[in-house]
Amino acid sequence: MKGRRDDEEDAATGGDWKSRDSGPVPLPPARRRSRVGITTGTQNRAAIGEGIQAARTPTALTLADVAHECSQLVRQGSSPGPLDEEALLELYLARMGAVLGGRRLVVRISRPGGRVDLVRSTAPLAPERRERQSVTADALRAAGLDDDDAMLAGFGVTDEYRWDFDAASHGFDVALVDGGRLLGVLGVEYHPGVEVPVDDRPLVQIFGAQLSVALGRARIGEEASYLSGYLASLLEDANVPLLVIDRSRRVQVVSRAFLELLGRRRSEVMHADLAELVAPRSRAPLMQGVLHGIREGELTHVDLTLLPPEAEPRDATLDLVSILGPGDQVEALLGIVRDVTALRRLEEQIVQAEKLATLGQLAAGVVHELNNPLTSISVYAERLHDKAQSDPDADPNDVERLGRIVQAAERILRFTGDLITYARPATEAPRALSAAEVVEQALVFCEHVVRDSGAEVEQVFDASRPQVLGVRGQLHQVFINLITNACHAMPQGQGELRLSVEAKNRAVVIRVRDNGPGIPQGQRDAIFEPFFSTKGEGKGTGLGLSIVRNIVQQHGGAIEVESESGRGTTFSVILPAAD
Ligand SMILES: Nc1ncnc2c1ncn2[C@@H]1O[C@H](COP(=O)(O)OP(=O)(O)OP(=O)(O)O)[C@@H](O)[C@H]1O
Ligand SMILES: [Mg+2]
Structure with missing residues (x-):
């Protein structure tokens, strides 16, 4: 009578088989849902129902029955696509439950890392039994494994089979092994009062072996898909x-x-x-x-x-x-x-740079040749101009013409000087210099231009007189260019030129500020390019700022420009401080 009650209990849980018996499975809901779709389809529900019916009397199976069932399982397990471990286990358990009538089955699966957290059974398990993870020494030995293999998979080893279901009369377990690894344990228990069929264990073992191979394959499939996902993300x-x-x-x-x-x-x-x-x-x-x-x-x-x-x-x-x-x-x-x-763009830039370098060398050679006769022209013209100026009989037109020759010669000399500086690599070693002193000296060289512009000059120098590491002649050139540009930009007679030196962290910031018209936003990068000038034919060569930037960079510094239309421009030269 008691056995009958148990059967009824099994039957009553049949409709709810999965939810009552599922162990805790830490999977995202989306994946879980898709598995449920496969494993609790009408086909499997029917198989579970059949199993529950058959559970009243254990069937004596023949080898042929087992072979037939196994081939059915293989077919189901691999179509439409390979299933994951959980889905496979549920499929196998449902069919085994249907075929192995009169037996209650429980499977525990060990995940990589020795965690046994996938437990499925054909009848409800008490919660404390679900947590029990053991395998008998007999089952281990039959599979050719030892206690260490069990431990690695997260199973304890016992001598006696430990019951999972209430009121069983007889039971044993089968180790699920693939590739020498313990994947899990299948427990089989019989209803009380039933006669255990002869040779039942070897037949159940065949199911176990079949399940092991399928699980092993699913695991390889999962690992492969993980690996290919990993590779794809790399x-x-x-x-x-x-x-x-x-x-x-x-x-x-x-x-x-x-x-x-x-x-x-x-x-x-x-x-x-x-x-x-x-x-x-x-x-x-x-x-x-x-x-x-x-x-x-x-x-x-x-x-x-x-x-x-x-x-x-x-x-x-x-x-x-x-x-x-x-x-x-x-x-x-x-x-x-x-x-x-x-x-291709990079290659073009290289070709362009090479062309410019060749041009620079060529120009430097030509300029060198021109310099001596030019100096003579400049010096003699100046002398003649002075003489004519002090001669009351001289024709004023001639005096003016001589003055123009002097100016033109000076301009050519300045240009040739710039070109040579541009082409020649600096050889002089840098030394510690007072930034304020360098700026003051540069201003002296620019006296002429400043005076012509009629600008007022304000000098604001840091009281600590910070020093920079630099080549004096080159730094003069930097500030001569900046001061000259400022003077050219400012309105005649209304210019305000401000020169400042400020120590900042481990750098010295030297600013040249004017109240000129400013530099249009779109030109702020172009002004540093060689030959960019807005000063018109014969007035500016456009080399000044490119020389300035070269020198500043050679000194390990940087140059920044801020400009506001109609209000003026500030060039900031930032040089590393000498300490
Ligand atoms: N302080 C400034 N205010 C307004 N525009 C400026 C200022 N400084 C430079 N510029 C602009 O940048 C251009 C390039 O200056 P850069 O000193 O390189 O050449 P340039 O002064 O034209 O010729 P040069 O080779 O004789 O110096 C100038 O033509 C001018 O348009
Ligand atoms: Mg200039």
Whole structure:
């Protein structure tokens, strides 16, 4: 009678089998739901129902029955796709419960790391029994394992079989082993008062072996999918334009750098045909390249034009390397992309820089040759001009003409001097200099220009007289250029020039401020380029600020410009302090 009551109890829990018996499974809800969809479908529910019916009398199975069931399980377990461990376990348990009538089954699975947290049974388990994780020494030995293997998997070892269900008459366990690893333990118990079929243990062991292989396979599948996800995320984060396409050119993996080059979002590119992401004229070569890569499995090179939706077309090269599948056939292609447009731009810059360097050398040579005759012209012209000025009989027109010759010669001399400075590398060693002194000296050299402009000069020097490490002659040039530019910019007779020196942290900031018209925002980078000048033909060469920037950088410093339209400009030269 008691046995009958137990059966009824099992039957009553049948409809709720999964929720009552499921052990704690730490999985995200979305994954759980999908598993439930597979394992509690009508088919499995029917199997569970059958099992509960059959539980009234244990069936004596033949080897042929077991073989048939196993092949059914294999078929179910691998279609439509491989199942994960939990889904597989539920499927197997449902079918085993149906076939092995009269027996109650419990399976405990050990996860990698020795955590036993997946427990499923065909009848309810008391909570304290669910937590029990043990395997008998007999079961271990039958599987060719020892106590250490059990410990590694998180199981304790007992001599006697320990009951999981109430009122069982007989029971044993089977170790689930794959590849020499203990994956879990299957416990089998019989209803009270039933006659245990002869040779039952070996038949249940066959189910156990079958379940072990399936679990092992699912685990490899899970590990492989984890690994491929890990690899994909590595590739995606790579700072190199990379992608993986399948045999039909669909993008499977794409790196962030390649998305930037394409000017598109990941969602637009993933699973898209690569041919649709390139310019129409590149499609045919791309298709041929992909085909060649797949057929020959060789490194294939393709020249492409990419069409970022909101930028200029970009030329790129794509090197395709084949990724082989298990049968040595090409399964996918890894593409390494190189931005040729950026490369070409760099090459152009190098050519331009080389041209400028050659021009600089050439100019320096010419200037050197010109300097001596020019100095004579300048000196003699000045002398003649002085003489004419003091001669009351001299023609005033001639005096003025001589004055112009003097000015023109001076301008040419200044220009040639600038060119030589620009081309010549500095050789003098830097030394500690008072920044204020350098600025004062530069101002003396500029007396002429300052006077011509009629500007007022204010000097604000830090009382600590901070020192900088520099080459005096070069620093003079920096401030002569800045002061001259300021004087040229300020309105005649209304200029206010302010020179300041300030110690700041481990640097010295020297500012040249004027109240001129300011520099338009769009020109603030260009003014430092050689030959950029707004001063008109014959007045400015546009070399001044580029020399200034070169010298400041050679001194390990920086130059900044702030300017407000109509209110003036401040150039700040920041030099490392000498200490
Ligand atoms: N303080 C300033 N205020 C307004 N514009 C300035 C100032 N300093 C420089 N500029 C602008 O920057 C341009 C470049 O200056 P840079 O000193 O390099 O050449 P330049 O003065 O024109 O010629 P030069 O080679 O004779 O110095 C100037 O032509 C001018 O337009
Ligand atoms: Mg200048």
